[in-house]
Amino acid sequence: MSSIKTKQEDIIEEFSMFDDWMQRYEYMIELGKSLPIIDEKYKTEDNIIKGCQSRVWLYAEMDENQKIEYTADSDAIITKGIIAILIRVFSDEKPEHILEADTDFIDEIGLKEHLSPTRANGLVSMIKQMKMYAIAYNSQQNQA
Amino acid sequence: MINTSEQILDVEKIRQDFPILQREINGKPLVYFDNAATSQTPKAVIDCIVDYYENKNANIHRGVHSLSQIATDAYENARETVRKHFNAKSANEIILTAGTTHSINLVANGYSHFLKSGDEILVSAMEHHSNIVPWQMLCNKTGATLKVIPMLNNGELDLQVFDDLLSERTKMVFVNHVSNALGTINPIEEIINKSHKVGAKVLVDGAQAAPHLKADVQALDVDFYTVSAHKICGPTGVGMLYGKEELLNELPPYQGGGEMIAEVSFEKTTYAGLPHKFEAGTPNISGGIAFGAALDYMNAIGFDKIADYEMQLLVYATKALEEIEGVRIYGAKPEKKTAVLSFNIEGIHPYDIGTLLDKMGVAVRTGHHCAQPIMSFYKIPGTVRASFSFYNTISEIDVFISALKKAKSMLS
Ligand SMILES: Cc1ncc(COP(=O)(O)O)c(C=O)c1O
Numbered sequence: 001m002s003s004i005k006t007k008q009e010d011i012i013e014e015f016s017m018f019d020d021w022m023q024r025y026e027y028m029i030e031l032g033k034s035l036p037i038i039d040e041k042y043k044t045e046d047n048i049i050k051g052c053q054s055r056v057w058l059y060a061e062m063d064e065n066q067k068i069e070y071t072a073d074s075d076a077i078i079t080k081g082i083i084a085i086l087i088r089v090f091s092d093e094k095p096e097h098i099l100e101a102d103t104d105f106i107d108e109i110g111l112k113e114h115l116s117p118t119r120a121n122g123l124v125s126m127i128k129q130m131k132m133y134a135i136a137y138n139s140q141q142n143q144a
Numbered sequence: 145m146i147n148t149s150e151q152i153l154d155v156e157k158i159r160q161d162f163p164i165l166q167r168e169i170n171g172k173p174l175v176y177f178d179n180a181a182t183s184q185t186p187k188a189v190i191d192c193i194v195d196y197y198e199n200k201n202a203n204i205h206r207g208v209h210s211l212s213q214i215a216t217d218a219y220e221n222a223r224e225t226v227r228k229h230f231n232a233k234s235a236n237e238i239i240l241t242a243g244t245t246h247s248i249n250l251v252a253n254g255y256s257h258f259l260k261s262g263d264e265i266l267v268s269a270m271e272h273h274s275n276i277v278p279w280q281m282l283c284n285k286t287g288a289t290l291k292v293i294p295m296l297n298n299g300e301l302d303l304q305v306f307d308d309l310l311s312e313r314t315k316m317v318f319v320n321h322v323s324n325a326l327g328t329i330n331p332i333e334e335i336i337n338k339s340h341k342v343g344a345k346v347l348v349d350g351a352q353a354a355p356h357l358k359a360d361v362q363a364l365d366v367d368f369y370t371v372s373a374h375k376i377c378g379p380t381g382v383g384m385l386y387g388k389e390e391l392l393n394e395l396p397p398y399q400g401g402g403e404m405i406a407e408v409s410f411e412k413t414t415y416a417g418l419p420h421k422f423e424a425g426t427p428n429i430s431g432g433i434a435f436g437a438a439l440d441y442m443n444a445i446g447f448d449k450i451a452d453y454e455m456q457l458l459v460y461a462t463k464a465l466e467e468i469e470g471v472r473i474y475g476a477k478p479e480k481k482t483a484v485l486s487f488n489i490e491g492i493h494p495y496d497i498g499t500l501l502d503k504m505g506v507a508v509r510t511g512h513h514c515a516q517p518i519m520s521f522y523k524i525p526g527t528v529r530a531s532f533s534f535y536n537t538i539s540e541i542d543v544f545i546s547a548l549k550k551a552k553s554m555l556s
Pocket of ligand 1: 180181242243244245246272274275320349351352372
């Protein structure tokens with residue numbers, strides 16, 4: 001199994017231990033509080049993803065092992081919690097693996113509603129933006 | 145307090161009229177406090193729509209056959225119900241539209257033929273985006289200048305600045321009767337009087353007022369008044385533009401098509417008279433008829449009773465909310481607004497509160513409520529808005545308050 005898939009399975013497993021929505025959300029709020037994991041200097045207009053409901057900042061860098069490190073933040077804590085999960089899954093991975101991966105595991109942990117475009121919390125655009133970074137770094141590598 | 149409020153209206157009986165109020169959300173009984181976005185629909189209105197398709201469906205204003213006549217009569221009766229409700233002089237002054245947004249665009253488009261550079265139009269800082277953007281487009285097209293009537297910290301308009309802004313250059317003034325984000329009831333009588341003194345026309349967006357109070361367009365002497373049926377127990381996608389007959393006569397048609405013509409040849413088309421001149425194409429027939437049924441339903445309960453009852457809900461909820469530490473309520477005191485509570489809890493994002501309340505079955509609106517200038521004024525990303533209707537209860541407010549406390553403790 002790919003490392004992304006393994007991480008997703010781990011998260012599904014963790015969430016399966018919760019009995020109800022309240023425990024799930026308490027956990028996400030905890031995760032959210034462990035953010036920001038973005039350097040203040042990257043919280044710029046350029047890196048902002050404007051949702052109607054909450055705002056998200058996203059930044060990405062390539063490390064020496066040719067893996068992408070994502071950092072992000074949001075002004076809403078539940079949005080932050082989901083960002084924390086997405087970053088755990090996609091960060092420290094090679095661009096080509098990020099591009100192959102999907103986010104179906106979010107449905108399985110009962111958070112699907114947060115990835116609905118009509119919710120306008122910036123998360124859908126954030127995932128798109130994560131993939132855009134992967135495309136950009138991927139083509140950079142191919143050229144090098 | 146609880147007893148008196150139950151006495152004004154028989155709420156338990158009223159709730160039986162609304163099938164949706166019996167349903168559950170996320171395993172909890174629905175507490176619907178997003179009435180300012182759209183109201184729920186009573187059985188009488190739903191039945192009216194079903195009855196139309198089962199018994200009356202035909203195109204209107206164009207058939208000699210009986211069914212077409214039946215449908216036309218039902219539609220025109222609804223127009224008459226709307227006329228009576230808002231006390232317009234003539235049914236010619238009631239244009240049935242797709243809602244407030246459509247009504248406003250219709251007027252804005254019409255005035256694009258009359259305005260020119262140097263003219264000024266005034267818009268309040270408290271408007272819904274649908275009462276801002278069409279006027280910006282109008283100004284871009286005509287070269288007229290858009291000026292803003294600012295608001296004060298207490299959620300009211302700054303009428304002193306309004307006085308200063310008014311001049312003989314002012315051609316039009318746009319203001320909502322009630323603010324959707326804050327619930328403030330604006331002093332539209334004064335605004336209309338003063339605007340008329342300099343010769344300006346006034347459009348009042350009544351979308352948020354109509355569910356709570358009955359506007360009399362003749363007493364107000366307002367030039368244009370707009371309403372959406374879906375906020376007053378009616379269906380979505382239908383509404384009203386009221387306009388004084390002489391003004392509507394001057395305005396060119398908005399859309400061309402069937403229904404709005406008298407005679408058509410390729411050389412020249414003459415337009416139909418009011419109100420049909422502004423009703424091109426087959427309208428939302430069932431929606432129009434149901435709009436009438438919705439007003440009948442609300443009038444049978446009585447707007448005075450509705451207002452008194454909603455005020456009790458608002459006072460009760462305001463008091464309970466103020467007792468929660470860190471709560472800031474935006475906008476006016478209960479006496480100066482409709483049953484809307486727009487608030488934040490210190491250090492907590494409205495999106496987080498809305499998400500957790502939903503999990504507990506409570507539907508509120510969060511965000512900027514299509515009124516970003518108000519949010520910029522208060523320097524906040526948005527608010528949580530709980531808006532009440534006459535079918536809500538004190539015990540639902542108790543559920544909301546305890547859910548809010550729970551959400552707060554989870555988030556702090
Ligand atoms: C004050 C105000 N104006 C205009 C509108 C737009 O109404 P509609 O979407 O029905 O056209 C709304 C509805 O949210 C409103 O609250």
